[in-house]
Amino acid sequence: MPRRSKGNGFTHRLNLQYKPAEDLMFYGTWSRGFRPGGINRQPSAPAYDPDYITNFELGWKTRLGPLRWNGAVYHQIWKKFQFSFLGENSLTVIQNGRDAKINGIETDVGYVAGGLTLNAAASLTSAKTKGNICQSILDDDDCSTSYTVTPSGTRLPITPRFKANATARYAWDLGAGKAHVQGSVTYKGSASTDIRQDRTGAGDNPNDYLGRLSSSTLVDAFIGYDWSRFTAELFATNLFDERNELARFVACSICTQTRVLPGRPRTIGFRIGARF
Incomplete structure (x- = not known):
């Protein structure tokens, strides 16, 4: 039986800047992106939907003589995020989760004087699922008709x-x-x-x-x-x-x-x- 995947998305970026001094700038960003859905090669696996991410970010850029310091804090909401795994016959299956919440802070420091250049950067990220992921994408939030594959609050992998x-x-x-x-x-x-x-x-x-x-x-x-x-x-x-x-x-x-x-x-x- 033929299968189809259909979705639509709207992306935007709104950025505000405030510069109280020549070497000091603050900014805020509100942006959104999406990734198209598609059809799985696994015959028994349903098509998967697009996923969407909304980013709220506040940051700063500053310079004091040879010293530069930049940073940002952000909050991201990842709706119906896509994840993949090996399904039957070892074919990759892509499925939608529910949502994920990502909070983080990142910063970088630089120093240049004469022939010396120093740079350092670091990031701290908390990325967790929001809502149970069920074995059946048609199940309710409690996974009452199938079972819970990933409970709410699980840290996202790889990150x-x-x-x-x-x-x-x-x-x-x-x-x-x-x-x-x-x-x-x-x-x-x-x-x-x-x-x-x-x-x-x-x-x-x-x-x-x-x-x-x-x-x-x-x-x-x-x-x-x-x-x-x-x-x-x-x-x-x-x-x-x-x-x-x-x-x-x-x-x-x-x-x-x-x-x-x-x-x-x-x-x-x-x-x-x-x-x-």
Whole structure:
């Protein structure tokens, strides 16, 4: 039987700014976006609807001599958010949840003086479901005719609560060109893998065998030289060979053996370039 998916959405962005001083600015943003729905390849899975996100944000941008400080706090409402999982015959199924509420704060600081440049940024995010996700999309809020796949208040997967990074760079004149050294540190907190807490209605939580994405701290280092129209740089990324994880998954819908997609291991290299 033919299936169709139909939806419509309206996006907007309203931004207000207030600048009480030359180096100080406050702003507020109200914006909305949507993602189209579609049809699942799984024959027994119904079509999924569009999802919508509304963002309310208050922020500031300020500069005091060589110091720059920016930041923002935000509240987002994600309506009927789409999420995916492996269904029957290991075909990916996309389904709508109910809603999610995302609150967060982010900030970045920069300092430039002579040849020294310092930058640091961090974000703190609370992202949770609002309303039970039921096995049947036709069920009521209490999942009385099917069962609760994800209870209200569950943290959204993949998104860590805390992230931060910092970079330091120093450049100086050397001979006919300019040399530089740079180091950076990036931290990402732990996060759950699957939004579902009960896959079958019998307490089968996929996160019990998938585990959590582990936290990681990556360090990169660079030393280089620029002259005329040429550049040369020696670099080492993931200097301490951290086993960071990008994803955790299973190969089929009934599998429980977890596969881990790792990030790039320690990489040391040399690159040279020319500007034309």
